[in-house]
Amino acid sequence: MTDAIRRRFPGSQNEWARFDGPAGTQMVDAAIRAASDWSSSGNNANTHGAFAAAHATDALLERARGVVAQLLDTDPNGVVFGANMTTMTFALTRAIARTLKPGDRVVGTRLDHDANVSPWRIACEESGAEHVLAPFSPIDGRLDMDAMAKLITPNTKWVAVTGASNLIGTMPDIKTVVALARHVGARVFVDAVHLVPHMPVSVRDIGCDVLATSPYKWYGPHAGVLCIEPNLLNALPVAKVRPADDVGPRRFETGTPNLENIAATEAAARHLLEENMASVAKYERDVFAPLLQGLLSMPRVKVWGPPSLEARTPTVAFTVNGLTPDRVAEILAAKKIAVWAGSSYAVELVSHLGLAESGGVVRAGVVRYVTPDDVQRLLAAVAAL
C-alpha cells in the first residue's frame, strides 16, 4: 500500500527520507504528465479566441477551476490562479488597502507564516489602518482565542488567520474566528497553505471570504490559488489592464495564465479527490504519531507546539539541547534525511517562542510519501545526536 503510493511520486524514488514536505512536496506522476501533455497537445494558446486551441485553453481553465473548487468545496467562479500564495496575497491586499482608512483595523496572528502578516502590515501602513496580532500559548501552541475575541473590535475590517501553522502544526478553530469576525461585520482571509495538503477543507463550511492554497504543497506544480467569494472578487479594486475581464477570476489573474502549471494543478487536485483527503489525513496521522511520541520521549529534545495529535497537522518543530537547528539539519542531511531549520518564514511565531536569536527550530513534516521506516530512521538519527 505504502510502496504503491510512493511509486506515484517519481521524486521520492531514492534513498532520501523527505521530511521537507511543508516547504514543498514532490509532484505526483499524474501532475507531471499533465504539464507535459498540455505542452505537447497543440492546445497551447490564449483565452477567448476563435480557433480550436483557444477554445481548449478556455476549457482547461474552466475544468481546472471546477476540479479545484470540488477539492475545496467552493464556487468555481471564485477560483483564481497565480504564481504563488505570497504574490497573490500581496495583489489582494494592495486592492484591499484601497478600501481601508485610518481608524480601521486588521487582525492577524503570531502563529502565521509571514506571507499572511507582511502583506497586511504594508496594506495598513499605506492606508493608515491599524494592524494587530493575536498571540498564542507558548506552552501548547494554541491560538489565544480570548485575545482574538478582544482584538476583533467593531472597527475591524479583515481578520487574517492561518488554517494551520506551517512550523508547529497548530490548527486554530477557524470557524469560531469567522463567527467572531462576522459578529462585527469583518471579512476573513484564511491561509490554508499548510492545511489543504493534510485535511479535508470546505470553504463553504469554514465560511471565509478568501482562502489561499499552494498546489506545490499538495503534489502539484509551483503555483498559487485564491478562492475569493465571487461578489467580493468582482467588487475589489484590483489593479488590472483595461482589456482584462471585468468580472470573474480573470479580472484578478494578471496577464496570460501559467497554463501548463494549471493543467498540472488540475491533475494534482484530481489525485487528492481520488485519494480522498480523509484517508490521506488518517494515513499521515498513523505515520506521524510515533514520530511525535518518539521526540517527546527524548530527554535532549524539546518539542515546540501541540504535544498531542489533536487539531494539528503532521508537522513537528523541535530543538536539541546543545546543538543549533542548522547543525541538526546538517547532521541529518549527512544521513540523507531532509528537514528544514530556522523559522520557515513563521518569524512572529519563532520570536514569540523566544527562539529568534538561537536559530529557530528543526521542522519535520509527514506527507503522503513519508513511510514508517523514514520515521524510524529520523528518530534513530535524532537519538544518536
Ligand SMILES: Cc1ncc(COP(=O)(O)O)c(C=O)c1O
Ligand atoms: C502556511 C504558509 N503560508 C504561506 C506560504 C507561502 O506560500 P507561497 O510559497 O505559495 O508563496 C507558505 C510557504 O511555505 C506557508 O507554509
